[in-house]
Amino acid sequence: MIPTARPLPAISQRSPDELTAWLAQRGQPAYRTGQLVRRLAAGARFEEMLELPAGLRADLAAAFRPSSLGEVRRLAADGGLTTKKLYELDGGYTVESVVMRYPRRSTLCISSQVGCPIGCPFCATGQGPFGRNLACHEIVDQAIDAARELAAEGRRLTHVVFMGMGEPLANYDAVIGSIRRIADPGGLGLSPRRVTVSTSGLAPRVDRLAGESLPFTLAISLHAARDDLRDELVPINRRYPLRELVPAADRFAERTGRRVSYEWVLLAGVNDTEGDARELGALLRGRLAHVNLIPYNPVDEAPYREPDPREVVRFVRQVRAQGLNVTLRDTRGREEDAACGQLRARHLAGSHERGSGNPAAG
Ligand code: SAH
Ligand code: SF4
Numbered sequence: 001m002i003p004t005a006r007p008l009p010a011i012s013q014r015s016p017d018e019l020t021a022w023l024a025q026r027g028q029p030a031y032r033t034g035q036l037v038r039r040l041a042a043g044a045r046f047e048e049m050l051e052l053p054a055g056l057r058a059d060l061a062a063a064f065r066p067s068s069l070g071e072v073r074r075l076a077a078d079g080g081l082t083t084k085k086l087y088e089l090d091g092g093y094t095v096e097s098v099v100m101r102y103p104r105r106s107t108l109c110i111s112s113q114v115g116c117p118i119g120c121p122f123c124a125t126g127q128g129p130f131g132r133n134l135a136c137h138e139i140v141d142q143a144i145d146a147a148r149e150l151a152a153e154g155r156r157l158t159h160v161v162f163m164g165m166g167e168p169l170a171n172y173d174a175v176i177g178s179i180r181r182i183a184d185p186g187g188l189g190l191s192p193r194r195v196t197v198s199t200s201g202l203a204p205r206v207d208r209l210a211g212e213s214l215p216f217t218l219a220i221s222l223h224a225a226r227d228d229l230r231d232e233l234v235p236i237n238r239r240y241p242l243r244e245l246v247p248a249a250d251r252f253a254e255r256t257g258r259r260v261s262y263e264w265v266l267l268a269g270v271n272d273t274e275g276d277a278r279e280l281g282a283l284l285r286g287r288l289a290h291v292n293l294i295p296y297n298p299v300d301e302a303p304y305r306e307p308d309p310r311e312v313v314r315f316v317r318q319v320r321a322q323g324l325n326v327t328l329r330d331t332r333g334r335e336e337d338a339a340c341g342q343l344r345a346r347h348l349a350g351s352h353e354r355g356s357g358n359p360a361a362g
Helices: 016-025 031-041 054-063 136-152 168-183 203-210 227-233 242-256 274-284 309-320 342-349
Strands: 070-077 082-088 094-101 106-109 159-162 195-199 217-221 260-266 289-295 326-328
Touching (some): 016 031, 082 136, 094 136, 106 136, 159 168, 203 217, 203 242
Parallel strands (some): 260 289
Antiparallel strands (some): 082 094
16 A cells, blocks of 8 residues: 655644754754744745745745645635635544624634534534544634735734634643734734633633633623523533532633623523523623623524524513623624534535534534
């Protein structure tokens, strides 16, 4: 059998110290590292780095791939203001990320895992097979690719939300490492305040987050304010019930001084009644918290519906009447399967990706 050639390492796999050593072996001065890291963070290709000697550009191209991500598919929605990409990773798995453009900001929705082990029944990612954790550099490369695409449009990447595929706190070290790299002033330099980590609620890791001294925003996917319903909608609740999760989020708010955002995906007849609003009020009143309501984006085969717009407005009022701070999320990218996991679901249905044992889901 002919052995298949191993792909070149992606340059994002190398730390700045490793790059300095690699450059030194080629007789290059240490300041080249800063030049290279800065240009790589903006998504520049080696051949575009005209400030580097031609021989060095050729050496880089012979030694490294410019990204660990191969683009499989790109879709646009909302008149081009929302773009979604499906990427292939080493090993053949696919993940997706979404860029949403607004007048004064551009937000990247990033994936941290292939699939998700939590298995929420309303979520396309949760229905599909779990593949693996993303490596730190694979998360960073999503941000670099988005920065490159936005720069070509005269825009800047301003916000990153970990609301794509996967449970970020189940891939803790890679996610924290990626935030540090995305925030590195020598690279992308995005303020951690503009990064949101969304979690289904791994309470002990929420506590660990509080100790990271990284001032990002924490979002808790609540969806239900009583354990019996949350056990069903967010199955990790059986392990870390509300009495453990909410105090952990409080400790995060106390230690960081940053208010926690609680997400609530609106499922008609399931969690959008006046009783639900009252339970939510009882749980969060008086806390340093904010409620973000998300109209449900229907997923094939999931037994849930989104409430009609009048019911959404009614629920917003009922939550507000509880004295809570509440906003309704816009519904960017709903055409073309934008909700997390839906693009991959479509892809899996027609592919032989490993772990796609259940091709109808995704
Ligand atoms: N796993 C993490 C982050 C990714 S999901 C988490 O659950 O928080 C990001 C957000 O999108 C979560 O609040 C999740 O509940 C929500 N979500 C998942 N599927 C959705 C859908 N079909 N429509 C609307 N929101 C959805
Ligand atoms: Fe995983 Fe989040 Fe989807 Fe739940 S909602 S299955 S935690 S990605």
